[in-house]
Amino acid sequence: MATEHIVTSYEDELKYIVRRISEMGGQAERMVEQAVAALMRSDWAMAQSVVADDLLLDAAQREIDERAIKTIARRQPMAIDLREIVGAIRISNDLERIGDLAKNIAKRVIAVHEHSQPMQLVRGIEHLSDLALEQLKEVLDAYATRDHRRALAVREGDDGIDAMYTSIFRELLTYMMEDPRNITACTHLLFSAKNIERIGDHATNIAETIYYIKTGQQMESERPKDDRTSSLAQTDMTMPSAPGGTGA
Amino acid sequence: MATEHIVTSYEDELKYIVRRISEMGGQAERMVEQAVAALMRSDWAMAQSVVADDLLLDAAQREIDERAIKTIARRQPMAIDLREIVGAIRISNDLERIGDLAKNIAKRVIAVHEHSQPMQLVRGIEHLSDLALEQLKEVLDAYATRDHRRALAVREGDDGIDAMYTSIFRELLTYMMEDPRNITACTHLLFSAKNIERIGDHATNIAETIYYIKTGQQMESERPKDDRTSSLAQTDMTMPSAPGGTGA
Numbered sequence: 001m002a003t004e005h006i007v008t009s010y011e012d013e014l015k016y017i018v019r020r021i022s023e024m025g026g027q028a029e030r031m032v033e034q035a036v037a038a039l040m041r042s043d044w045a046m047a048q049s050v051v052a053d054d055l056l057l058d059a060a061q062r063e064i065d066e067r068a069i070k071t072i073a074r075r076q077p078m079a080i081d082l083r084e085i086v087g088a089i090r091i092s093n094d095l096e097r098i099g100d101l102a103k104n105i106a107k108r109v110i111a112v113h114e115h116s117q118p119m120q121l122v123r124g125i126e127h128l129s130d131l132a133l134e135q136l137k138e139v140l141d142a143y144a145t146r147d148h149r150r151a152l153a154v155r156e157g158d159d160g161i162d163a164m165y166t167s168i169f170r171e172l173l174t175y176m177m178e179d180p181r182n183i184t185a186c187t188h189l190l191f192s193a194k195n196i197e198r199i200g201d202h203a204t205n206i207a208e209t210i211y212y213i214k215t216g217q218q219m220e221s222e223r224p225k226d227d228r229t230s231s232l233a234q235t236d237m238t239m240p241s242a243p244g245g246t247g248a
Numbered sequence: 249m250a251t252e253h254i255v256t257s258y259e260d261e262l263k264y265i266v267r268r269i270s271e272m273g274g275q276a277e278r279m280v281e282q283a284v285a286a287l288m289r290s291d292w293a294m295a296q297s298v299v300a301d302d303l304l305l306d307a308a309q310r311e312i313d314e315r316a317i318k319t320i321a322r323r324q325p326m327a328i329d330l331r332e333i334v335g336a337i338r339i340s341n342d343l344e345r346i347g348d349l350a351k352n353i354a355k356r357v358i359a360v361h362e363h364s365q366p367m368q369l370v371r372g373i374e375h376l377s378d379l380a381l382e383q384l385k386e387v388l389d390a391y392a393t394r395d396h397r398r399a400l401a402v403r404e405g406d407d408g409i410d411a412m413y414t415s416i417f418r419e420l421l422t423y424m425m426e427d428p429r430n431i432t433a434c435t436h437l438l439f440s441a442k443n444i445e446r447i448g449d450h451a452t453n454i455a456e457t458i459y460y461i462k463t464g465q466q467m468e469s470e471r472p473k474d475d476r477t478s479s480l481a482q483t484d485m486t487m488p489s490a491p492g493g494t495g496a
Binding site: 066069072073077079082083086089093176178180183184187190191194 | 326431
C-alpha cells in the first residue's frame with residue numbers, strides 16, 4: 001500500500017508538471033500571435049503586454065525546472081518516467097525561448113512603427129508566423145497525446161517555414177536596395193522574420209524531445225534546422241523594377 | 249566499503265562529465281575564433297571545417313546528456329551532487345548552442361566573400377568576438393574552479409558586449425544607406441554580429457548555472473540579455489558624410 005501511495009504521488013507530480021507545460025505552451029502561442037499582430041499594426045500597447053508576459057513564462061520555466069529536479073531527487077524515477085521528467089525540462093526550455101523570441105519581435109515594434117510597410121511584406125510575415133504557430137500547436141497536441149508519429153510530421157513541416165523565410169529574406173533585401181529609407185525598418189523586419197523562423201526550430205526541438213520520451217532514442221539524422229539565406233550572395237539577387245512586381 | 253565504492257564511482261562519473269564539458273568548452277571557443285577569422289579573411293576552407301566541427305560538438309552534448317541522465321538514474325544523487333549533474337546538462341546545452349552560432353557565422357562566409365569590407369567594420373566585429381571569447385574563457389575557468397563570484401563578474405561583463413554590438417549595428421546600417429551595393433554583405437555581417445552577441449548571452453547563462461550549482465539558488469534579478477538595437481528607429485540614425493567619419 002505504501003508503494004501504491006508513492007506511485008500515485010509520483011503520477012500526481014508528473015501530471016502537475018505536464019499540465020504546467022501545456023499552460024506554458026498556450027501562453028507561448030498567444031505571445032507569438034500578439035507579437036506579430038503588434039508588429040503588423042504598430043500596436044505599442046500590445047507589444048508592451050507581450051514583453052510583460054515574458055516574465056511570467058520565465059517564472060513558469062524556472063518553477064517547472066525546480067519541480068522536475070525535486071521529483072527526480074525524491075522519486076528517483078527510471079526509464080520512461082525519467083525521460084518524461086527530462087523531457088519536461090527540455091520542452092519548458094524551448095517554450096521559454098519561444099517566449100524570448102516573441103518578446104524580441106515585440107521590442108522591434110517601436111523601431112518599425114513610423115514606417116509604412118508594403119502590404120505584401122506584411123502578408124508574408126503574417127503567413128510565416130501562421131506556419132510557425134501551426135507547427136507549435138501541432139507539436140503541443142503531439143505532446144499532450146504522446147504521439148511521436150505526429151511529432152515526426154512536425155519535424156518534416158519545418159521545411160515549409162525555412163522556404164518561406166528564404167523568400168521573405170530576399171524580398172526584404174530588394175526593398176532595401178530600392179530605397180535606402182527602407183533600410184532601418186526592413187532590417188528590423190529581417191530580424192523579426194528570423195525570430196519567427198527560429199520559433200519553428202524550437203517546435204522541431206520539441207518534436208525531437210517527444211520522440212525521445214516515447215522511444216528512449218535520440219532522433220538519428222537530425223534534419224538541418226538552419227536557414228538557407230546564409231549562403232545567398234548578392235549575385236543571386238534579382239532586382240525587380242517594382243516592389244514585388246510581377247514582371248509587368 | 250560497498251558505500252565507499254559507490255561514492256568513488258559516482259565521483260568518477262562526475263569527473264568524466266566535467267572533463268567532457270571542458271573539452272566541449274575548448275572546442276566551442278576554437279569554433280568561434282575560426283568562424284570569425286574565416287569571415288574576416290573570406291577563408292572558405294576554414295569555414296567548412298567549423299561547420300564540420302559542429303557535428304562533433306552536437307555528438308558531445310548528446311553523450312553528456314545521456315551520461316548525466318544515466319548517472320541520475322543509477323546514483324540518485326541529492327542536493328549539490330544533483331545540481332552538478334543538472335548543471336552539466338545545462339552547460340553542455342549552452343556550449344552546443346555556441347557551436348551552432350559559430351556554424352551560422354561560418355555559413356555566411358560564402359555570402360560575404362565577394363565583397364570587400366571596410367577595415368573599420370572588420371575590426372569592430374573582431375573586437376566584438378574578442379570580448380565574447382574573453383567572456384567564454386572566463387566563464388569556463390569559473391566552471392573549472394567552481395568560482396561563483398567570478399561567474400557573477402562574467403554576467404556583469406555582458407554589458408560591454410551589448411554596447412559594442414549596438415554601435416556595430418548602427419555603423420552597418422550607415423554603410424547600407426550610403427551605398428545599396430553594401431546591403432547584402434552588411435546584412436550578413438549584421439546577423440554575424442548578432443550571433444556573436446548571442447554567444448555572450450550563453451556565457452551569461454553558463455555563469456548563472458555555476459551560481460546555481462554552488463548556491464542552489466537561481467540568480468534573482470536576471471539582467472536583461474537583450475540587445476538594445478531593437479528600439480533603434482530610423483530617426484535615431486545619424487548619417488556621417490564618410491563611413492565611420494570622425495566628423496571632419
